[in-house]
Amino acid sequence: MSRRGVIKDVVITPVAFHDMPLLNSVGVHEPWALRSIIEIVCEDGTYGLGESYGDSTHLGRLERAAGPIKGLTVYDTNAIHKICVESLTDDRSTGGDGMAGMVTTASVADKVFSPFEVACLDIQGKLAGLPVSQLLGGRVRDSVQYSAYLFYKWGGHPGEPDDEYGPALDPAGLIKQAHKIIDEFGFKAIKLKGGVYPPAQEVEAIKELRKAFPDLPLRLDPNAAWTVETSKWVANELKGIVEYLEDPAPEIEGMAAVAKDAPMPLATNMAVVAFSHLPPSILQNAVQVVLSDHHFWGGLRRSQTLASICAIWGMRLSMHSNSHLGISLAAMTHLASATPNLDYACDTHWPWKRRDEDVIADGALKWADGALVVPTAPGLGVELDRAKLAQLHQNYLDCGLTKRDDTTYMRKFQPDFSPKIPKW
Ligand SMILES: O=C([O-])[C@@H](O)[C@@H](O)[C@H](O)[C@@H](O)C(=O)[O-]
Numbered sequence: 099m100s101r102r103g104v105i106k107d108v109v110i111t112p113v114a115f116h117d118m119p120l121l122n123s124v125g126v127h128e129p130w131a132l133r134s135i136i137e138i139v140c141e142d143g144t145y146g147l148g149e150s151y152g153d154s155t156h157l158g159r160l161e162r163a164a165g166p167i168k169g170l171t172v173y174d175t176n177a178i179h180k181i182c183v184e185s186l187t188d189d190r191s192t193g194g195d196g197m198a199g200m201v202t203t204a205s206v207a208d209k210v211f212s213p214f215e216v217a218c219l220d221i222q223g224k225l226a227g228l229p230v231s232q233l234l235g236g237r238v239r240d241s242v243q244y245s246a247y248l249f250y251k252w253g254g255h256p257g258e259p260d261d262e263y264g265p266a267l268d269p270a271g272l273i274k275q276a277h278k279i280i281d282e283f284g285f286k287a288i289k290l291k292g293g294v295y296p297p298a299q300e301v302e303a304i305k306e307l308r309k310a311f312p313d314l315p316l317r318l319d320p321n322a323a324w325t326v327e328t329s330k331w332v333a334n335e336l337k338g339i340v341e342y343l344e345d346p347a348p349e350i351e352g353m354a355a356v357a358k359d360a361p362m363p364l365a366t367n368m369a370v371v372a373f374s375h376l377p378p379s380i381l382q383n384a385v386q387v388v389l390s391d392h393h394f395w396g397g398l399r400r401s402q403t404l405a406s407i408c409a410i411w412g413m414r415l416s417m418h419s420n421s422h423l424g425i426s427l428a429a430m431t432h433l434a435s436a437t438p439n440l441d442y443a444c445d446t447h448w449p450w451k452r453r454d455e456d457v458i459a460d461g462a463l464k465w466a467d468g469a470l471v472v473p474t475a476p477g478l479g480v481e482l483d484r485a486k487l488a489q490l491h492q493n494y495l496d497c498g499l500t501k502r503d504d505t506t507y508m509r510k511f512q513p514d515f516s517p518k519i520p521k522w
């Protein structure tokens with residue numbers, strides 16, 4: 099007889115979907131973004147979904163942890179976390195953070211654990227007839243606001259026609275891009291990915307965005323491309339204009355030095371990316387806003403632990419994003435809906451994805467007025483579309499990429515490009 103909640107199988111499928119040439123401090127996005135889709139299947143046939151990075155190093159780590167998970171139940175998430183930690187004991191591989199090297203290795207075990215935990219919660223919800231938000235304490239908001247995440251970008255990948263967004267290499271291009279995204283989704287906050295052009299140019303872009311969108315909160319994120327001195331200059335220029343400045347300078351010490359003088363809160367998804375980073379950051383008041391991300395903070399419940407620590411120590415919470423598909427968006431939305439102090443508009447790369455390209459069945463995720471409506475069906479509220487999964491897996495096999503590498507791609511077109519930070 100099959101037993102409820104006992105894990106019979108874990109299936110990990112690498113996938114690839116089209117991406118646009120988005121620029122950042124370490125290079126430019128390649129034509130394909132990689133992800134892994136994690137399916138946990140129980141003895142009674144119930145399945146749960148998780149989504150994570152698609153780099154080969156990370157895939158290897160997921161596979162190593164997956165074997166020993168079989169036979170546990172989906173309620174044994176502490177034991178699953180322990181297995182993830184132990185599976186890394188002899189791990190000598192580097193990289194695989196799916197973020198083009200922008201995050202340290204401090205949170206590797208939490209990165210491996212995260213999609214398994216999300217899939218377990220999906221099944222727990224399905225078996226209980228409850229949405230994941232309910233398992234996390236219940237919704238405090240019925241929809242979750244996201245921000246319009248602007249990027250400097252080329253018109254299209256070199257050698258190809260312009261994509262639907264076209265180029266954005268100056269303030270006018272960014273304003274056009276912002277209008278397009280906001281017209282479609284209704285976002286009520288704007289984030290600009292910086293670290294691409296000299297700081298004065300990016301300051302000017304933010305000032306032009308302020309004129310074009312006088313009522314919307316703004317943010318700028320150069321991914322630690324500036325020295326402490328440059329960061330202080332930018333902070334002063336943008337006083338009263340941005341709601342927070344994200345990762346201006348590298349490392350906790352750099353952020354702390356900037357924070358001493360900055361007239362606005364500093365946010366991070368680079369300096370503080372693991373629980374071990376919190377004490378030194380708090381001691382130095384290095385960051386005032388943590389951009390949580392369940393993919394590297396160890397899943398939804400550990401992200402809520404992070405939220406509690408932030409609440410206790412007077413830090414605020416926002417949410418970080420990488421290129422992702424619908425399973426991640428559903429998980430991010432359940433988490434934000436059930437975390438009272440996650441009250442900034444969250445980041446998402448969703449607008450950069452082709453609307454029809456995903457692994458989930460259509461219709462589960464609905465945008466309204468800049469927000470995603472929290473799914474109320476049991477579990478995450480999204481189901482796999484197996485034909486689409488097969489197509490995106492075929493993309494993965496055909497595209498030839500095995501890791502995210504923005505720098506190498508950029509150097510094909512600008513051989514002297516340097517990803518060194520700080521750059522200015
Ligand atoms: O997708 C990108 O190019 C972003 O720069 C991403 O890799 C960052 O991790 C992220 O969005 C951030 O806020 O730093």
Ligand SMILES: [Mg+2]
Binds near residue numbers: 319321344345367389
């Ligand atoms: Mg960031």
